[in-house]
Amino acid sequence: MKFTALIKAGLFASALAVAGCATMPTAEPDIVDVAQSAGTFNTLVAAVSAADLVDTLKSDGPFTVFAPTDAAFAALPAGTVDTLLLPENKDQLVSILTYHVLPGKVMAADIAGQRLSPVTVNGQAVHVDGRNGVTVENATVVQADIAASNGVIHVIDQVLLP
Numbered sequence: 001m002k003f004t005a006l007i008k009a010g011l012f013a014s015a016l017a018v019a020g021c022a023t024m025p026t027a028e029p030d031i032v033d034v035a036q037s038a039g040t041f042n043t044l045v046a047a048v049s050a051a052d053l054v055d056t057l058k059s060d061g062p063f064t065v066f067a068p069t070d071a072a073f074a075a076l077p078a079g080t081v082d083t084l085l086l087p088e089n090k091d092q093l094v095s096i097l098t099y100h101v102l103p104g105k106v107m108a109a110d111i112a113g114q115r116l117s118p119v120t121v122n123g124q125a126v127h128v129d130g131r132n133g134v135t136v137e138n139a140t141v142v143q144a145d146i147a148a149s150n151g152v153i154h155v156i157d158q159v160l161l162p
Contacts, residue, residue, distance in 0.1 A: 028149035031057045031065055035153065043073040043081060050085045051093045061150035062105035063121075066136050068159045076159055098122035099162040105151050108134055108144035124162050136160060 032054055035041040044067055048054055057063065073081050084093045098121040106118070111130035120126050127137055134141040139158035146153040 030150045031061070031063060031148040031153060033058075034146060034148045035065075035067060040069045040071075040155075041067055043070045044068060047073075047081070047085065047093060047097060050087075051090060051097050053094065053097060057101075057150075059150065062103075063151035064102040064104060064106040065151065065153045066100045066102075066126075066139065066141070066156045066160060067153045068100070068139070068156050069142075072139075072156065072158050095122050095162055096159070099124060099126065099160050100156075102126075107152060108141065108154065122162060126160065 029037065032045070032048065035045050035048075048057060057065070083089060084096065101121040102118050103121060108130070111128055111134065114130050116128045116130070117125040118128060129135045134144060134154065136154075136156060137158075137160050139156035139160060141154045142157050143155035146155065
């Protein structure tokens, strides 16, 4: 079939799409992409955006993110999230969010059976206990080792406050 016939038949776009898929590498989603697509981190994604941390969490990393769910944010006292999202509270929001991030990629198996106090991106240590499941401060890791191109996400059931 000639090129013009493909266009007339409406097959040219389909042929390009198939050819593009065959020749273009598919990028593995980064931490922000994974969080956005999960559907359970809408508040976290909004907070990361308000704190201007999207580009950082899309960078090479690697990072380990303890990601609170929307339910974890909803459990905070009424009005807390709205207050933190105000431009005048950006520094406090950045401090809280970076308290949820470790430099490097730490899988659950890396801390199994141990108690550690790694330093977070905000400069403060966080207490991690891997002796019976995994807890971070008072939060429980409810889903571990969600891979991203630039690190790993561990889902937690509470927001960590420095």
